[in-house]
Amino acid sequence: MSSRxxxxxYTITLLAAIGAQVVGIPSNAQADAVRDSEWxxxxxxxxxxxxxTQGDGVVVGLPDTGVDDRHPDLAGVVSDGTYxxxxxxxxxxxxxxxxxxxxxxxGRGHGTDHRDGILGIAPHASILSVQTLFGDLGAPRDxxxxxxxxxxxxxxxxxxxxxxxxxxxxxxxxxxxxNKDVVVVAGAGNRPDTTTVAFPARLxxxxxVGGVDRSGNHADISxxxxxxxxxxxxxxxxxxxxxxxxxxxxxxxxxxxxxxxxVALVRAKYPNLSAPEVxxxxxxxxxxxxPPGRDAEYGFGVLNIVKALTADVPPATxxxxxxxxxxxxxxxxxxxxxVAALLAVAGAVLLTIVWIAIYRRRRAS
Numbered sequence: 434m435s436s437r438x439x440x441x442x443y444t445i446t447l448l449a450a451i452g453a454q455v456v457g458i459p460s461n462a463q464a465d466a467v468r469d470s471e472w473x474x475x476x477x478x479x480x481x482x483x484x485x486t487q488g489d490g491v492v493v494g495l496p497d498t499g500v501d502d503r504h505p506d507l508a509g510v511v512s513d514g515t516y517x518x519x520x521x522x523x524x525x526x527x528x529x530x531x532x533x534x535x536x537x538x539x540g541r542g543h544g545t546d547h548r549d550g551i552l553g554i555a556p557h558a559s560i561l562s563v564q565t566l567f568g569d570l571g572a573p574r575d576x577x578x579x580x581x582x583x584x585x586x587x588x589x590x591x592x593x594x595x596x597x598x599x600x601x602x603x604x605x606x607x608x609x610x611x612n613k614d615v616v617v618v619a620g621a622g623n624r625p626d627t628t629t630v631a632f633p634a635r636l637x638x639x640x641x642v643g644g645v646d647r648s649g650n651h652a653d654i655s656x657x658x659x660x661x662x663x664x665x666x667x668x669x670x671x672x673x674x675x676x677x678x679x680x681x682x683x684x685x686x687x688x689x690x691x692x693x694x695x696v697a698l699v700r701a702k703y704p705n706l707s708a709p710e711v712x713x714x715x716x717x718x719x720x721x722x723x724p725p726g727r728d729a730e731y732g733f734g735v736l737n738i739v740k741a742l743t744a745d746v747p748p749a750t751x752x753x754x755x756x757x758x759x760x761x762x763x764x765x766x767x768x769x770x771x772v773a774a775l776l777a778v779a780g781a782v783l784l785t786i787v788w789i790a791i792y793r794r795r796r797a798s
Contacts, residue, residue, distance in 0.1 A: 445571050445597045447498075447530050448620040448631070449686035467550055467679055468542065472647055473666035473691060479554060482738045488555025488697040490704075493538055493590040494583025494615075496576055497531030499523050500562040501675040505543040506550040507535055514562035515582055517575040523562040528569065529675040533682055534594050535560050536673030537690035538697065551673050554694025554738070555701070561588050566595075573600035580606030584613050589700055589708075592693035593619040594686035596631025603633050607756050611638045616700070616708045618642060618693040620685035622656040630658035636756035640696070640712050643732060644668065644688040649722070651730045655685055661732040662712070663719050665691045695738045702742050713749040715741050 474480070492512065502511040502524050514523030526532045539560055540553035547556075563579035565571055577600065580591055584606075591610050596619075597603055610617050621643045622631035634641035635658065644655035644667025651657075652667045667688040674680040692715070699711050706714065718741045719734030727733050 445566060445573060445576060445595050446622075446626060446631070447566075447569075447595050447686060448623050448689070449530060449533065449594065449682040449684035465549055467671060468548065468552060470671045470681075471552065473670060474552060476647070476649070476666055477554075477691075477695075477736065477738050479552070479738065482554075482698060482742055483556075485739075485742045486698050486701045488539070488558035488694070488701045491555065491558040491589060491697040491700045492561060492587045493555075493558055493592060493693055493697055494561045494563060494580065494586075494588030495531060495534055495538070495592050495594075496563040496565040496579030496583065497534055497592075497594060498528055498566045498568070499526035499531050499564040500535040500560060501526040501529070501532045501673075501677075502535075502562070504532065504536070504673045504675075504677050506540045506673050507532070508541065508543070510535060510539045510541060510560050511562045512559035513586060514564070515579075516564040516567075517579045517582065518565070518567065518571065521564040521567045523564040526564075526675045527567070529678075529680060530566075530594070530686070531562065531564070532675050533672040533680055534592060534686060534690040535562070537670065537687060538592060538694040540673055551671065551679070554691055555697035558590075558694070558697040558701070561586055573597040574602040576600075577602030577604070577606035580617075581609055584610050584615055589615055590693055590696045591615055591617045592690055593617065593633060594689050596620065596622050596627065596634065599632050604636070604756060607633050607636055607639060611708065611756065614708045616640060616696045616711050618689050618696060620689035621658070621661055623654050623684050624656055627656055630656055630660040633756075635660040638709075638756045640692065640715070641732070642685060642689040642692045643730070644685050645722075645731070645735055649720075649735055651723070652683075654683055655688070657729040659729055661729060662727075663692060663716055663733055663736055664688065664722070664731045665695075665736040692736055695736055695741065698738060699741055709749060714744075714746050717746050718744050 540551035619634035644652035716733035
C-alpha cells in the first residue's frame with residue numbers, strides 16, 4: 434500500500450507496497466511453495482535462531498489495520514485485541530496490512546509439524562491486535578492511544594508499520610512505551626512517498642528500520658537518514674493476507690515487522706535485559722554495510738538474528754535518549770477527528786437538509 438491514506442494536516446501512511454495476492458487456502462503443494470518463497474528466513478538463518486528460542490512468552494503490540502486471525506497460519510497468534518476510534522473489529526482486516534505484519538512477526542504455519550504456509554520470526558510469541566486504522570481510515574491520535582493500550586495490556590514490543598505526521602499523542606504513546614521498558618520498532622518509510630525518515634521512526638529511542646534486498650544491499654524503496662538504526666529484508670516479502678490468502682509485499686513495514694520478531698526472540702532469550710539493552714544487542718551485532726559504523730543507508734547494519742541471540746555483547750556506553758518532537762513542528766494537542774466520523778457527520782447534515790427541503794415542499798403544496 435503505497436501511501437494510500439491521505440488525510441489533510443494529520444496523516445497516517447502505511448509503509449508496505451502490496452504486490453501479488455493469492456486468495457483462498459492453497460493446496461499442499463502451493464503451501465510448500467509459500468514457505469519456500471520466504472527467502473528472508475534463509476537470509477537471516479531463522480532455522481538456527483529457532484534452535485535458541487522461538488519467542489515464548491513475549492507479547493507484541495501491533496497497532497495497525499487489525500489481524501484476520503481466521504487465517505490458518507495465524508491460529509492462536511492473537512491473544513487479545515481492541516479497536517480505537519469508536520468502531521471496528523481487531524480480529525478482522527479489510528485490507529490485509531495488519532494481517533501481513535502479524536504473519537511476519539509470529540506466523541505459525543499449518544499442516545504437519547507446521548511446515549506449510551507462513552513462518553514468522555517469533556512463532557511462539559503472541560500478538561495484541563490494536564485496530565487503529567479501519568481500512569485506510571484513521572488518525573494519529575488513534576495510533577497514540579493504540580500504543581498506550583498495548584503497553585497497558587502487557588506488550589513488551591510495539592511494531593509500528595506506518596508513518597504519521599508529527600503528533601503529540603503519538604509522541605505521548607511512544608514516550609509511555611519507552612518509559613515502561615517497551616521496545617518500540619518503526620518502519621523508516623518508503624520512497625517516493627517520503628525522502629526522510631518517517632515519524633515516529635525518527636524519534637530518539639525508537640528502533641528505526643530500513644530495508645535491504647535479496648542481496649543484502651540497500652533497497653531502493655527504503656528512505657535514508659541519520660536516524661536509521663538497523664536494516665532488514667524489505668523486498669518481495671511473502672506473508673499472510675486477509676481471508677486466508679497470501680500476499681507479497683515490498684516496503685519498510687515488512688522490514689519493521691521482521692525486526693519486531695527479532696526483538697521478541699531477544700526478549701525471550703534475555704528476559705532481564707532492558708529495552709535499551711535489547712536495542713543495543715541488535716545494533717551491536719548487526720552486519721556492517723556501507724561506510725564503517727553507522728550510516729544513513731543501513732544504520733548500524735543489517736539484522737543478524739543468530740549473532741544477536743548468541744554473541745557476547747559489551748554493555749552500552751551511553752544512556753538512552755528521550756523522544757521529543759522537532760523544533761520545526763512543536764508538540765501540540767490535536768483534536769483531529771477520524772475521517773469516518775467526519776463522513777458520518779457530513780452524511781447526517783446532508784440528510785437533514787434533504788429532509789427539510791422535502792418537508793417545506795410538502796407544506797407549500
